[in-house]
Amino acid sequence: MITPFREAAARIYNPHAAEWFAGGGQIAGYTCSFMPPEIFHAAGILPYRLRGIETETMEIGDAYYGPYVCTFPKCLLQLAGQGKYGFLSGAVISTGCDAMRRLDECWRMAGKDYPDALPEFFHYFDVPHKTEPHALAWFKDEIRRLITAVSNHYGVLITDENLKSAISCYNRGRELLLEMESLRAAEDVVISGTDAFTVAVAGTVMPRQRFNEHLEALVHELRAAAPEPANGRKRILVTGSINDDTDLVGLIEDAGAVVVADNICFGIRSAADMVRTDGDPVDALAGGYLSNSVCPRMFGAYDQRFANLREKAARTGAEGVILQNIRFCDMHGSENSLIEKDFEAMGIPCLKLEREYGPLTETGRMKMRIEAFLEQLS
Amino acid sequence: MRPEIYQYNYDWMLWRAIQAAGKLADGSEKETRKMMSYIPYFRKTAEVFINMGKPGISYLKRIEQYLDNIVTAHEKGKKIVMTTFCFSPSIFYAMDIVPVTLEVMTVLGSALWKRGTTDYMDYCVELGFTETSCSSQRGCLGAYLAGLGEEIDLIVTNTAGVCDTNANAFAFAQKYLDKPFYSLNYPSGLTDNPANQYHRDDFRELIRFLESHTGTTLDPDRLRAVLDETARQEAIVAEIEELQRLVPNPLPVTYNFVIYGGRFFFAGMPEYTELLTDMAEVVRDNAQNGRSGITSGIEKKRAFFFYIDHYTLNLSLWDWLDRHGISHIGSILSRSFKDDQPYMKGMEDAAYSIDTTDLDTMIDSIAMINSRMPMVRSIRGPYDRPNMWKEESLALARIYKADCLIYNGTPGCRNTWSNVKLLAGDLEKAGYPTHIMYGDAFDERVESWESTAARLEEFFTIRGLL
Numbered sequence: 001m002i003t004p005f006r007e008a009a010a011r012i013y014n015p016h017a018a019e020w021f022a023g024g025g026q027i028a029g030y031t032c033s034f035m036p037p038e039i040f041h042a043a044g045i046l047p048y049r050l051r052g053i054e055t056e057t058m059e060i061g062d063a064y065y066g067p068y069v070c071t072f073p074k075c076l077l078q079l080a081g082q083g084k085y086g087f088l089s090g091a092v093i094s095t096g097c098d099a100m101r102r103l104d105e106c107w108r109m110a111g112k113d114y115p116d117a118l119p120e121f122f123h124y125f126d127v128p129h130k131t132e133p134h135a136l137a138w139f140k141d142e143i144r145r146l147i148t149a150v151s152n153h154y155g156v157l158i159t160d161e162n163l164k165s166a167i168s169c170y171n172r173g174r175e176l177l178l179e180m181e182s183l184r185a186a187e188d189v190v191i192s193g194t195d196a197f198t199v200a201v202a203g204t205v206m207p208r209q210r211f212n213e214h215l216e217a218l219v220h221e222l223r224a225a226a227p228e229p230a231n232g233r234k235r236i237l238v239t240g241s242i243n244d245d246t247d248l249v250g251l252i253e254d255a256g257a258v259v260v261a262d263n264i265c266f267g268i269r270s271a272a273d274m275v276r277t278d279g280d281p282v283d284a285l286a287g288g289y290l291s292n293s294v295c296p297r298m299f300g301a302y303d304q305r306f307a308n309l310r311e312k313a314a315r316t317g318a319e320g321v322i323l324q325n326i327r328f329c330d331m332h333g334s335e336n337s338l339i340e341k342d343f344e345a346m347g348i349p350c351l352k353l354e355r356e357y358g359p360l361t362e363t364g365r366m367k368m369r370i371e372a373f374l375e376q377l378s
Numbered sequence: 379m380r381p382e383i384y385q386y387n388y389d390w391m392l393w394r395a396i397q398a399a400g401k402l403a404d405g406s407e408k409e410t411r412k413m414m415s416y417i418p419y420f421r422k423t424a425e426v427f428i429n430m431g432k433p434g435i436s437y438l439k440r441i442e443q444y445l446d447n448i449v450t451a452h453e454k455g456k457k458i459v460m461t462t463f464c465f466s467p468s469i470f471y472a473m474d475i476v477p478v479t480l481e482v483m484t485v486l487g488s489a490l491w492k493r494g495t496t497d498y499m500d501y502c503v504e505l506g507f508t509e510t511s512c513s514s515q516r517g518c519l520g521a522y523l524a525g526l527g528e529e530i531d532l533i534v535t536n537t538a539g540v541c542d543t544n545a546n547a548f549a550f551a552q553k554y555l556d557k558p559f560y561s562l563n564y565p566s567g568l569t570d571n572p573a574n575q576y577h578r579d580d581f582r583e584l585i586r587f588l589e590s591h592t593g594t595t596l597d598p599d600r601l602r603a604v605l606d607e608t609a610r611q612e613a614i615v616a617e618i619e620e621l622q623r624l625v626p627n628p629l630p631v632t633y634n635f636v637i638y639g640g641r642f643f644f645a646g647m648p649e650y651t652e653l654l655t656d657m658a659e660v661v662r663d664n665a666q667n668g669r670s671g672i673t674s675g676i677e678k679k680r681a682f683f684f685y686i687d688h689y690t691l692n693l694s695l696w697d698w699l700d701r702h703g704i705s706h707i708g709s710i711l712s713r714s715f716k717d718d719q720p721y722m723k724g725m726e727d728a729a730y731s732i733d734t735t736d737l738d739t740m741i742d743s744i745a746m747i748n749s750r751m752p753m754v755r756s757i758r759g760p761y762d763r764p765n766m767w768k769e770e771s772l773a774l775a776r777i778y779k780a781d782c783l784i785y786n787g788t789p790g791c792r793n794t795w796s797n798v799k800l801l802a803g804d805l806e807k808a809g810y811p812t813h814i815m816y817g818d819a820f821d822e823r824v825e826s827w828e829s830t831a832a833r834l835e836e837f838f839t840i841r842g843l844l
């Protein structure tokens with residue numbers, strides 16, 4: 001039951017996307033979890049969360065970006081320049097952080113130098129950094145602007161009904177993810193953290209309907225299966241910078257832990273935020289995506305985020321927290337220190353890990369530090 | 379942090395040092411020269427200002443006033459706001475709130491002390507604020523996080539969506555110091571109606587925040603006075619900048635630095651007007667006599683800095699430029715983007731205007747000023763005017779007859795490091811030799827000034843500029 005998710009999460013051009021593409025379907029990439037993929041779904045386009053796995057060299061990323069920049073957007077640019085995203089007919093860049101925002105210019109420029117690197121539909125989607133009513137009004141405008149741009153470019157009509165049905169479909173996926181989450185709280189291991197994370201990543205790159213069907217079957221199976229005894233493995237919560245690499249969670253579990261919860265962009269971070277299905281769908285999407293301040297890009301909302309983490313840790317009985325950040329990711333990097341201070345004050349030990357994004361080149365160093373941390377928990 | 383650093387408050391130390399420096403020139407020339415031997419560490423920085431004559435001394439006295447405001451704020455029953463350089467302080471002055479502007483306070487420490495503010499920068503890192511974050515905030519921030527400054531009452535910033543690294547420093551301070559926090563947020567558009575409406579709504583919300591946390595009500599008459607003063611100041615700046623088009627440039631090399639520093643310290647206050655008036659006199663006189671502002675009187679080349687300057691070790695950058703006969707014709711920080719500035723012709727929609735008809739128009743004006751401050755305006759990459767940084771750099775380079783363009787920043791600046799290579803390529807294509815400095819404007823440990831100077835030397839030589 002886990003196989004379809006593993007297939008989806010293992011490769012950039014995964015079989016689900018390939019099948020969609022082969023059937024004549026359009027695929028549009030996007031960079032930030034604040035952009036509602038429901039819009040593309042409603043237009044009959046597959047929304048695809050841009051990933052950086054499979055990056056082997058960085059000459060293109062380094063040619064456009066300067067040296068002091070997080071490797072995640074650089075990897076996206078590298079892959080785009082190499083033509084790995086040739087299956088996309090569209091891409092949406094958002095103002096996640098400075099480096100991600102600037103991907104807009106870097107990719108446009110790379111599009112001039114590398115033929116076909118730039119998808120035909122290339123849109124910048126602005127996201128406010130706060131949730132006050134005037135910010136919400138701006139966000140609604142942005143959503144409407146995106147709907148108009150998609151409609152015009154692809155020649156499709158995105159009706160309220162289409163949007164509402166997309167919202168329902170995505171909400172169903174959220175419910176299922178939450179069900180899977182609740183199973184992770186059990187004392188014995190119903191699903192490994194690596195598999196749970198794989199499912200979440202897969203959800204960002206495969207058709208939602210299909211994702212829901214597979215996840216429904218998986219949850220059903222997990223409920224019936226006999227849990228695997230935890231055998232003293234330490235229960236860990238992982239949080240911090242963006243990550244779509246399932247090997248990172250695998251590395252922690254291989255060191256003798258079980259990842260019982262994650263709070264990572266690409267992981268299961270905001271599944272609890274259902275989007276309303278009544279009223280105006282644009283209002284519903286704006287409220288659903290902007291209100292929860294899940295990422296440190298929402299400045300000044302640390303307390304809200306920490307409350308969320310504390311609840312996760314309590315619900316899943318996490319015994320330790322791993323706070324990872326990609327080098328030059330200052331938002332997560334410094335927030336990790338605040339989280340560390342607060343968790344440690346509650347008696348929950350933390351490990352802060354700075355890393356580079358990309359093929360886990362630093363596996364040895366990270367493994368050693370994780371093992372030492374787990375020992376400390378014993 | 380080393381125990382001895384805890385001996386004195388950062389703001390207090392700066393205040394005392396600048397106060398003493400301001401008095402240096404009160405004596406005879408001989409006395410002043412004699413005094414210099416007693417201050418070997420501050421000597422060069424003090425000389426930079428004293429050699430500027432009246433405007434330099436007046437600048438020191440203004441900074442002293444700024445610092446005095448901070449260290450005596452609570453005694454006088456005023457609130458202190460921690461804020462950022464690209465936020466016009468006018469609104470605080472209009473509401474009698476005392477600003478502590480992190481970046482300019484870091485510049486002061488970097489310029490004054492041999493070790494700069496590195497102890498405080500490292501203290502931020504000890505607390506968990508990332509070492510890769512921008513040093514411009516970390517220098518002064520570390521002192522305040524360590525409790526080595528007057529207590530901060532509230533935190534206000536405006537860099538969300540423009541420079542997240544900057545905004546993140548204030549968010550970290552908010553949590554660490556547990557203070558009320560307001561962050562203005564800028565959309566990526568600048569000139570369209572929704573963006574302008576948003577700027578206004580956001581600024582009104584900020585005023586409500588300030589009123590509720592300080593117990594002060596915004597007084598329209600006071601705001602009008604501040605805005606009128608701002609308009610006067612920008613008119614003088616416009617005149618000075620016009621004269622900067624002359625060859626040779628009549629501005630001494632440090633003047634642009636003083637123009638923007640003064641604006642960040644004192645926009646809207648009469649002190650800044652006086653300073654500009656003194657500067658304009660010198661510039662006019664030089665211009666009338668066809669004199670270069672360079673000490674030797676010989677202008678060899680003209681350099682435009684398309685980001686910021688380099689502030690470490692006795693303000694060595696300006697000394698280096700002056701000794702090499704290179705006019706500093708401004709940076710992205712020295713421009714004000716007011717609608718009647720000559721270089722804003724053709725892009726009035728991206729400029730700001732001042733309208734003091736009533737409270738509403740005044741708040742709109744001040745919101746506009748803030749959204750057009752350096753960096754939050756040009757470097758945000760407004761997508762309704764893509765390439766604004768490039769277009770403006772080229773326009774300014776042309777207007778002020780630059781021979782070359784130079785980027786300097788900090789490694790913490792994700793925003794510019796994410797596209798300076800693209801920009802430098804375009805500037806070269808436009809015919810301008812362009813140099814990227816890889817040091818840190820505030821932290822010499824990243825690259826020593828000697829190396830930075832050697833690279834500048836190399837650039838000017840290899841490109842046939844000198």
Ligand code: SF4
Binds near residue numbers: 097265295296
């Ligand atoms: S980490 Fe935050 S800003 Fe970055 S992509 Fe995820 S949600 Fe967006």
Ligand code: SF4
Binds near residue numbers: 071241331
């Ligand atoms: S990991 Fe951090 S620095 Fe990197 S793209 Fe995401 S938010 Fe930006």
